[in-house]
Structures are given as C-alpha cells and as structure tokens.
Amino acid sequence: MSAPEALPLPAANPFAHVWETPFRLPPFAAIRPEHIGPAFEAALAKHREEIAAIVADPAEPDFANTIEALERAGRGLSRVGGVFYNLTGADTNEALQALERELSPVTSRHWSAIMMDDGLFARVDAVFAKRDALGLDAEQARLLERTHRGFVRSGARLAPEDKTRLAAIDERLAALATQFGQNVLKDESSYALIIEDEAGLAGLPDFLKAAMARAAADRGHPGKHAVTLSRSIIEPFLTFSTQAALREEAFSAWSRRGETGGDSDNRAIVAEMVRLRAEKAKLLGYATFAHFKLDDTMAKTPENVRGLLELVWAPAKARAGREAADLAALAQGEGESGPIRPSDWRHYAEKVRQQTYALDEAVLKPYFQLDRVRQAAFDVAGKLFGLSFAERPDLVGYHPDVTIYEVTETASGRHIGLFIGDYFARASKRSGAWMSAFRGQRRLGGEVRPIIVNVCNFAKPADGEPALLSIDDARTLFHEFGHALHGLLSDVTYGSLAGTSVARDFVELPSQLYEHWFLTDEVLGRYCLHAQTGEPIPGELIAKIRKAQTFNQGFATVEYTSSALVDLAFHSLEEAGEIDPLAFEAAELARIGMPAEITMRHRTPHFTHVFSGGYSAGYYSYLWSEVMDADAFDAFTEAGDVFSAELAGRLKRYIYSAGDTRDPAEAYALFRGRLPTPDALLEKRGLKG
Ligand SMILES: [Zn+2]
Incomplete structure (x- = not known):
C-alpha cells in the first residue's frame, strides 16, 4: 500500500512521493508554484475517496471505523496545504496569489460537501449517540464530542435547501477573505514615502535610517530612504521623526490601507462579509454571528465578552485622557498649538517616556540583538521545559533568510520537532507576526513530530550589522515563540486536537504568558549585551x-479595545442589510466615546484578523487570554521562583503539551488550582483603582 500522503502525480512533482528528506522536511528547493495546483487537485480527489470509503463501510459505525478513520483521512491534503498556506503568508508571489484565489472557493466547496454529507453525519451521529457505552478514554471522548460539534456547526443538520445556501455562503466568504488579505498586502507593499533630502530624516536614529535605506534600495531607490508600512519602520518613524507633516502623511497612508479606492479597496468586501455572516448565523439557528462564533469559545456569549471589554474600557479611557494631557503639555512647551493628533501620539509619548523614565529607545535598542533575544527564548524553554535547540545549517528553508533548528529533549536526546525562524520583513510577506505549522504533531498511525515556524517582520539590518530589536519586537519574538512551544511540545494522539487547535480565546495564553519571561532578570541581565561594546545592560536601565x-x-x-468593540459590533447585527462599513465604524466609535487623539489599532478596511484571519467576533481573545496569562505568571511570582x-x-x-484534549477552563484550573480573576490583568496594565 502506498503511503497515505503520497499522491498519484507525475514523478517530477514532489507531492507524488514520501519525502526522503531529514525529518521529512518539505523539499522547498524542488517545490514550484506549478506543482501545487495539480497536487491540490489530486489531494482533494484522494480525500473524497477516503471519505466515500468511510461512508460505504458496511460495518456498524463505531469509533475506529468512523471517528478515527476521519482522523486518518486527508493526509495528502494536509501535506500540500501545510506548504501552500505557509508560503502564501510568508513568501508569496503572483503565481501563488492566483492559486490562492482559485483554490479558496474550491477547498470551501470540498469541506462543505464533507461536513454536510448525510451518510457521513449519520455515522458520526450514531457513534455520538452511544458515546457513554463505548469505553472511550478521555482524549477519545473529547475527539468524538469535538468532531460531532464540528459537523453540527457546519450545517450537517440543516434541510437540503439550507445546506445549499450555507455552502454557497461559505464559498463566497472564503473567496472574499482571500481577496481582502491580498488587497491589504497590495496596499502595504506598493506604498513607500521616499525621503529625498537630509531634512526629511531629522530626528531619526541610525538603526532606522539604515532600515529605511535598505527599504528604499529594495524598491529601486538606492541612496535614498523609504518610509514603508511595515510596522518595524512606520512605528519608529512616527516615534522619532521631528517632521510633523511627514508623520501625518505616513500615518494617513498607514491608517487608510484597504480604503484607497481602486481595485484593492476593501469596503465593499467588508459590507458583503458582514451581511453573509449574519445570514449564516441565522441559518444555523443563532441570533447573530457573534453568538454563533462565541458559542464555541471559553467566553461562550457576546455578553461575557462585552463584560470584559467594558471592564477595561472606562479606566483605559480615563488613563488615556491623562496621558493625552501630558503629551499636549509637552507639545505646547515646544511651541506647538492645538490638540495632539493621532499621528503625533507616538512622537510625544516617546519624549514623555524619555523625560519621565529617562528611557531612550535609541539607547536601549543596541542591547536587544535579535540573535541573543532568540537564544534567550530558547534557553528559557530549556529551563522551563527541558528543551535544547541546535541550528541545522544543512537543512534548506523556503527563503535564504530562514534558519532551521532541531529541537530535542535535553535529558534524553529525543527528537521533539523542527523550529523554523523567519524574522525579517520583505515585500513578499504579509504584515504582522505569527506562528504556523508545516506539520502538526500526532501519534495515531505512528508518532509524527511537528515542524513549526515563527514569522515576524523585523527590519533587516545592513550587511554585516547585527539585527537590533525594539522592546516591543523582543516581546513579539517571545510571544510567537510561546505559540511555537505550544506546537512543539504537543503530546496527543489525535492530530485534530494537537498543539494550537484550541479555543480561540485560549490560544493566546501560551504565547502571552511566555512574554513574561522576557522581562525577568535571567533574560535581561544575561542576554541583553550591547551590540558594540558587549557590555550587559546596566541594572539601572533594567x-x-x-x-x-x-x-x-x-x-x-484604548487602541486595542476599540478594535475589539468594533469587531463585536459588526458581528452583533441581526440583519446587516446594506451597511457602509466606515459609517458603521464611526458610529460605534462615537457610541463608545473614542478619544480623538487615538485611532483603532486596526481600522476596518485592513482588519485582517477579522476579515481574512480566524478572529471574526474574536479580537477580544487577546484580552481574554491576558486575564489568564497575568494570573498564571502571578503563580510563579508568588512561588518566588x-x-x-x-x-x-x-x-x-x-x-503547553495538552492541545485541545480538555475543556480549556478545566485545563487552566488544573494548572492554577482555581479559575483566573481579572485583578492581575488590571494591575499589569496600570488600570486599577
Ligand atoms: Zn498570538
């Protein structure tokens, strides 16, 4: 019998074979965009055959021949998808983008057909009905419950005409989400504010000038400097530039991504998606799309989400008001008149920070070298979880900037997985930072260890210079590495419960919790050495x-919570009708009393979390997880170690190793001995009392 992941394709297509590479790493150098379309087609066909065989099985439905059989199906598809979806995010090109547009409705149709297959659901439902009599262990019982729930939430119980409509909605939503993300990338990668003269660089530190020179050269303007919309350039530019007009110009471009008119404008896409999501929720028996999405999370209801967001909103606004007054006073002292504008905030905030705390970002930055911060993240995982990381220069990644590490258990030498670090910004990468898997962990059918990637958008240094991070960048590195550990440490039987396949408002716990170790003495004192002098960071700076x-x-x-409230408002509509997304956004911001000096962290037309990622009615998840991470780290502080x-x-x-094998609240309580309270969160953000 051929291996389940090998596909019937011409031998020249790498997806035709089992990969005989070390750790079965994808043979990136051999994979071309033209291999992927045919591989997808073959993988989808093979998956359909596997599903048909489950449905046609004459034996009584049981756990092994139905639920486990579903787990075993689709290996070829997940191998192709693992390569394709990672490349479209981290290193895309026109051929991959065209494929992405072509494949998103096709794969949506494929999954709709499976999840609404009457014969298949009848078997799943039959197994579920006798679940208490099957002698299942806890993980099996959880898998059965999650599988059954997945079918019901995908429309398996709907009448035939409603199934047809839901499948059409899902297909259209998939296509729109793909287009939304590509439009944002287009607006980001096509924009560059070219600075022609020395005056335009006033106030900028050397690290930023170097990154801007490189960005200009990459865009065909050697010898000049470019402000791009990559967070690692735009944010420090807004912070340090003393040219208010340039700050305003760059900020305006940044906040108008997705609403620039022309064919990359996302407003009509948002309106259609909100309308279709409301209709989908109705079909599935929920009052709103938020009710539908939240039903499958820790938060459970929109009321619970609103409760948490409102708990922080009033104190955050009050605090932001005091901050704005400080900034305005400083600006007036410099002879500026009028209120602080959103494009001014970062600039004056940095000055207040320097005055109040005598902390200068440009002085700090040489202490945060990418290589050393990454090593710190590795070594913390060594101390906490007994892991070792060894660079494997013999393994070839998908881009020259990528480095691959083998992860082992220090005590036994046992292989844990591969970790791929892809840290530098480039035009072929979407913005933001994320963790993803080329392959997840599972034990069913033989132990498979994961291949995990962290993708960031740090500014690439000039050749021969060390890459330097801001404190926020360093925290992001720890954050994404926390997600990576969630994938790497996974130790479950069933792949669909592995690693980060947990409730969306639980998934940020391992990542946000890991950020706390960045600020420990261990990390700051031992790893943060000055790039030029090699001196450790002085204790007073720490x-x-x-x-x-x-x-x-x-x-x-405020910038975060307003985004979460707008997301929730869009998805709390019972009938969306013909909405104007920007008018809707403005009305919601007026309703909540948004301070004029601050804008949403992600305005609607480029809110990729919500309109092209998995965070619709879910942007609150970071705060929900933060209640837990603040409370969880307190356990270590209380222990004095x-x-x-x-x-x-x-x-x-x-x-970290449990995936979705337990209810998340139960998992948390097992770790902490109780459920979390929001006290530590309010303390951490300075919002208490
Ligand atoms: Zn995260």
Whole structure:
C-alpha cells in the first residue's frame, strides 16, 4: 500500500512521493508554484475517496471505523496545504496569489460537501449517540464530542435547501477573505514615502535610517530612504521623526490601507462579509454571528465578552485622557498649538517616556540583538521545559533568510520537532507576526513530530550589522515563540486536537504568558549585551524598563479595545442589510466615546484578523487570554521562583503539551488550582483603582 500522503502525480512533482528528506522536511528547493495546483487537485480527489470509503463501510459505525478513520483521512491534503498556506503568508508571489484565489472557493466547496454529507453525519451521529457505552478514554471522548460539534456547526443538520445556501455562503466568504488579505498586502507593499533630502530624516536614529535605506534600495531607490508600512519602520518613524507633516502623511497612508479606492479597496468586501455572516448565523439557528462564533469559545456569549471589554474600557479611557494631557503639555512647551493628533501620539509619548523614565529607545535598542533575544527564548524553554535547540545549517528553508533548528529533549536526546525562524520583513510577506505549522504533531498511525515556524517582520539590518530589536519586537519574538512551544511540545494522539487547535480565546495564553519571561532578570541581565561594546545592560536601565511597563497603557488599551468593540459590533447585527462599513465604524466609535487623539489599532478596511484571519467576533481573545496569562505568571511570582520546576511541570502537562484534549477552563484550573480573576490583568496594565 502506498503511503497515505503520497499522491498519484507525475514523478517530477514532489507531492507524488514520501519525502526522503531529514525529518521529512518539505523539499522547498524542488517545490514550484506549478506543482501545487495539480497536487491540490489530486489531494482533494484522494480525500473524497477516503471519505466515500468511510461512508460505504458496511460495518456498524463505531469509533475506529468512523471517528478515527476521519482522523486518518486527508493526509495528502494536509501535506500540500501545510506548504501552500505557509508560503502564501510568508513568501508569496503572483503565481501563488492566483492559486490562492482559485483554490479558496474550491477547498470551501470540498469541506462543505464533507461536513454536510448525510451518510457521513449519520455515522458520526450514531457513534455520538452511544458515546457513554463505548469505553472511550478521555482524549477519545473529547475527539468524538469535538468532531460531532464540528459537523453540527457546519450545517450537517440543516434541510437540503439550507445546506445549499450555507455552502454557497461559505464559498463566497472564503473567496472574499482571500481577496481582502491580498488587497491589504497590495496596499502595504506598493506604498513607500521616499525621503529625498537630509531634512526629511531629522530626528531619526541610525538603526532606522539604515532600515529605511535598505527599504528604499529594495524598491529601486538606492541612496535614498523609504518610509514603508511595515510596522518595524512606520512605528519608529512616527516615534522619532521631528517632521510633523511627514508623520501625518505616513500615518494617513498607514491608517487608510484597504480604503484607497481602486481595485484593492476593501469596503465593499467588508459590507458583503458582514451581511453573509449574519445570514449564516441565522441559518444555523443563532441570533447573530457573534453568538454563533462565541458559542464555541471559553467566553461562550457576546455578553461575557462585552463584560470584559467594558471592564477595561472606562479606566483605559480615563488613563488615556491623562496621558493625552501630558503629551499636549509637552507639545505646547515646544511651541506647538492645538490638540495632539493621532499621528503625533507616538512622537510625544516617546519624549514623555524619555523625560519621565529617562528611557531612550535609541539607547536601549543596541542591547536587544535579535540573535541573543532568540537564544534567550530558547534557553528559557530549556529551563522551563527541558528543551535544547541546535541550528541545522544543512537543512534548506523556503527563503535564504530562514534558519532551521532541531529541537530535542535535553535529558534524553529525543527528537521533539523542527523550529523554523523567519524574522525579517520583505515585500513578499504579509504584515504582522505569527506562528504556523508545516506539520502538526500526532501519534495515531505512528508518532509524527511537528515542524513549526515563527514569522515576524523585523527590519533587516545592513550587511554585516547585527539585527537590533525594539522592546516591543523582543516581546513579539517571545510571544510567537510561546505559540511555537505550544506546537512543539504537543503530546496527543489525535492530530485534530494537537498543539494550537484550541479555543480561540485560549490560544493566546501560551504565547502571552511566555512574554513574561522576557522581562525577568535571567533574560535581561544575561542576554541583553550591547551590540558594540558587549557590555550587559546596566541594572539601572533594567529598573527603568520595568518601571515604564505601564507607561502608555491607556493608549495601548484604548487602541486595542476599540478594535475589539468594533469587531463585536459588526458581528452583533441581526440583519446587516446594506451597511457602509466606515459609517458603521464611526458610529460605534462615537457610541463608545473614542478619544480623538487615538485611532483603532486596526481600522476596518485592513482588519485582517477579522476579515481574512480566524478572529471574526474574536479580537477580544487577546484580552481574554491576558486575564489568564497575568494570573498564571502571578503563580510563579508568588512561588518566588520564575523557573519553579513544579509549576513549569504543571504548565507543560496541562497547557503547553495538552492541545485541545480538555475543556480549556478545566485545563487552566488544573494548572492554577482555581479559575483566573481579572485583578492581575488590571494591575499589569496600570488600570486599577
Ligand atoms: Zn498570538
């Protein structure tokens, strides 16, 4: 019998074979865009055959011949998808983008057909009905419950005409989401503000000038400097540039991504998606799309989400008001008149930070070298979870900037997985930072260890220079590495419960929790050495960094929470009708009393989390998880040891390695001994009392 992931394709197509590479790493150098279309077609056909065989099985439906059989099906498809979806995010091109547009409705139709197959659901339902009599272990019972729920939520119980309509809606939503993401990438990669003269560089630190020179050269303007919309350039530019008019010009382009008119404008896409999502929720028996999405999360209801967002909104606004007054006073002292504009906020906030805490981003930055911060993230995982990381220069990634590491268990030498680091911004990469898997972990059918990637958008240094990070960048590296550990440490039987396949408002716990170790003495004192002098970061600077932790948290909480509230409002419509997304956004911001000095972190026309990622009615998830991560790290603080072996052991067992094998609230309580309270969150953000 041929291996389940090999596909009937011409021998020249790498997806025709089992990969005889080390760790069965995808043979990136051999995979071309033209291999992917045929491979998808073959993989979808093979998956359909596998499903048909399950449905046609004459034996009584049972756990093995139905639920486990579904788990075993689709190996070829997940191998092709693992390569394709990672490349479209991290290193795309026109051929891949065309394929993405072509394939998104095709794969949507494929999954609709499976999830609404009457014969298949009858078997799943029959197994579910006798679940208590099957002698299943806890993970099997969870898989059965999750599988059954997945079918019901996909429309398996609908009448035939409603199924047809739902499939059409899902197909259209998939196509729109793809287009939305491509439009944002287009607006981001096509924009560059070219600075022609020295005056335009006033106030900019050397690291930023170097990154801007490189960005200009990449865009065909050697010898000049470019402001691009990559966060690693635009944010420091807004912070340091003393040219208010240039700041305003760049900020305006940044905040208008997706609404520039022409064929990359996302407004009509948003209106249609909101309308279709409301209709979908109705078909499935929910009042609104938010009710539908939240029913399958820890939060459970829109009321619970609103409760948390409103708990922080009023104190955050009050705090932001005090921050704005400080900024305005400073600006007036410099002879500026009028209120602070959104394009001014970062600039004056940095000045207040320098005055209040004597912390200068340009002085700090040489202490945060990418290589050393990454090593710190590795070594913390060594201390907490007993892992070792070894660079494997012999393994070839999908881009020259990519580095591959083998992860092993230090004590036994056992192979844990591969970790791929892809840290630098480039035009072929979408913005933001994320973790993803080329292959997930599972034990069913033989142990398979994961291949996990972290993708970031840090500014690439000039040749021969060390890459330097801001504190936010360094925290992002730890964040994404926390997700990576969730994938790498996964230790479950069934692949669909593995790693990060957990509730959306639980998935940020492992990542946000990991950020806390970045600010420990262990990391700051030992890993943050000055790039030129090699001197460790002075103790007084560390003290200042810690003291400044709640600085600007009014701003950060307002820009985040307003985005989450707008997301929730769009998806709380019972009938969407013909909405104008920008008017709707403006009305919601007016309703919640949005401060004029601050804009949403992600305005609607480029809110990719919500309109092309998986965070629709879900942007609140970061805050929901933060309630847990703040509370969870308190356990280590209370124990007086941030590397407490006992706590780390429970953390690994119940959270980092457990995937979705347990209800998330139960998993948290097993780690902490109780459910979380929001006290630690309010404390951490400086919003208490
Ligand atoms: Zn995250």
